Amino acid sequence: MQATHTDNELVQKAKDEDTGAFSVLVDRYRQKVFQTCMGFVHNTDDAEDLTQEIFVKAWNALRSFDERAAFSTWLYRIAVNKSINHTRKMKLRSFTGINDEVTESGYVDENAENNLMRSEQRAQIKSAVSKLKSRQKKAFVLFYYQELSLTEVADVLEMSPKATESLIFRARKKLQGLLSR
């Protein structure tokens, strides 16, 4: 099913409540959506939960998908918007002291000092990325985490490729400034 059916065919079936067809779409796009979520939440467990929420939302909103854009574009649009909302919610929770952030390090190093330095660097990078403006962050994540082309990012953000290019440049410039402080 996965190799033979196009996205549009699967979407048509999924619109007729065919959960099997939707499951193929989930398999096809789960890694990409997860990568987007990682760009926003920087934590594997949170990114997986968010991936789940995004696909459930996509299933519920599938009838409103008019197929003017590609299914992937529509799905990535949901992903970035939901991720932005999630990070806003988390910011509010950490502001009110509800959120206990668990720092996750992918490195297993016996040298504690090295680990500490690495986790400080990671925290600095996360903080810098979180300070990007909403549109800059969306463009940065889609371009670097998902490795979409400028045209694809432009489609998701409903902007011109030129404006998208300038948005990504400004994101890089801002990150540069924030990291060199």
Next chain:
Amino acid sequence: MNCKEFKNQLASLEQPDTLPPVMHEHIGTCASCRSVWEKTQMLFSFVTEEKTRKVSSFVTTRIMAEIEDAGRPSGVLGRPVLVSVLSVFLLLLGFFSASLFTNPQPSALADSTENIATDYFFSDNPGSQLEEIWLNTYTYE
């Protein structure tokens, strides 16, 4: 190349791994720009490390289970509706059954009790009047 030009050119590069020779020359003499370049590299290696993480294959199972659960109507919507309909029905039943046991027309006994009480209050000699009334009532019965 000055520092401002270096920073602008660095921001215009998609990946900072390979710098053009003129930029390389600059970081050889400028420690501050070298530090900016190193931190930018650090950012991109962080991104590379994060995007290589793999999503669990169980995510699909979790998603499909949630979708299928939500598709069942009785779970979320059915129960509250049933509970409220039943409570309204029981409330109405309560009202109707209560009206079955109450007689809307005043009884004869209630009438006679009222007459006795009225006579008692408005008579000149309530004690004897009352006695007489009771006796009469007894006789009639």
